[in-house]
Amino acid sequence: MSKTLVVVVPDADVLADTVASRLVAKIVDAQAERGSASVVLTGGRIAAKVLRTVKDLPAARAIDWSHVDLWWGDERFLPAGDPDRNETQARAALLDALPLDPARVHPMPAANGVDAESAAAQYAAELGPAPRFDVLMLGVGEDGHVASLFPEYPELNATGLTAAVHNSPKPPPTRITLTMPTIQTADEVWLIAAGPDKTDAVGAALNGDKTRPAAHATGQSRTYWLLDEAAAAKR
Numbered sequence: 001m002s003k004t005l006v007v008v009v010p011d012a013d014v015l016a017d018t019v020a021s022r023l024v025a026k027i028v029d030a031q032a033e034r035g036s037a038s039v040v041l042t043g044g045r046i047a048a049k050v051l052r053t054v055k056d057l058p059a060a061r062a063i064d065w066s067h068v069d070l071w072w073g074d075e076r077f078l079p080a081g082d083p084d085r086n087e088t089q090a091r092a093a094l095l096d097a098l099p100l101d102p103a104r105v106h107p108m109p110a111a112n113g114v115d116a117e118s119a120a121a122q123y124a125a126e127l128g129p130a131p132r133f134d135v136l137m138l139g140v141g142e143d144g145h146v147a148s149l150f151p152e153y154p155e156l157n158a159t160g161l162t163a164a165v166h167n168s169p170k171p172p173p174t175r176i177t178l179t180m181p182t183i184q185t186a187d188e189v190w191l192i193a194a195g196p197d198k199t200d201a202v203g204a205a206l207n208g209d210k211t212r213p214a215a216h217a218t219g220q221s222r223t224y225w226l227l228d229e230a231a232a233a234k235r
């Protein structure tokens with residue numbers, strides 16, 4: 001049965017250290033078990049901080065980066081290389097410094113001559129019918145959104161693997177996202193949040209407010225809420 005665990009640490013710096021260490025250990029364990037690891041990255045500020053921390057962790061040298069599959073939970077639908085794309089930020093924070101196998105890095109399509117619906121369908125095809133993720137990381141928005149699944153937006157009830165999102169309340173307005181059923185296929189889901197602007201959303205989701213998308217994001221074996229004290233203040 002799936003278990004939910006809440007980990008609270010003093011501040012955003014300690015949170016980034018904590019998540020980075022856990023991520024390295026999780027990848028090393030998955031590779032010991034199966035020879036490879038499959039990780040879903042998230043966008044946002046704490047995610048970039050985590051990736052920058054992984055870059056400087058000596059323990060990360062235990063990872064065979066050529067056998068790591070990287071996916072994204074959502075993407076800001078912008079042209080390739082746009083500094084606001086989650087992919088661009090992840091590459092700058094960590095990926096460009098790693099000996100990854102390019103065939104195992106799966107960014108969501110960019111807005112270069114394709115519409116968001118086609119791009120979402122293209123990503124679903126790349127995922128295949130039964131994606132397998134060891135760990136899926138999610139930032140949590142001030143409104144409790146995860147990936148690009150926003151409160152009261154129809155994509156929250158989407159049943160395919162991916163969805164296009166229009167008129168997002170947070171810029172940019174067009175996005176691509178994994179759907180909630182896809183998120184829920186992950187072995188472990190990690191919800192990561194830091195700072196006082198996340199207190200209300202995290203508190204509401206952890207107290208069962210189902211209008212917050214974060215309240216629905218659960219893993220098959222474990223769901224971890226990885227929080228700093230400010231974000232956890234109303235849990």
Ligand SMILES: O=C1O[C@H](COP(=O)(O)O)[C@@H](O)[C@H](O)[C@H]1O
Nearest residue numbers: 042043044045046139140141147
């Ligand atoms: O736009 C996005 O924002 C959320 C949360 O970001 P944060 O900076 O408030 O931590 C992020 O999880 C999502 O991937 C991203 O597209």
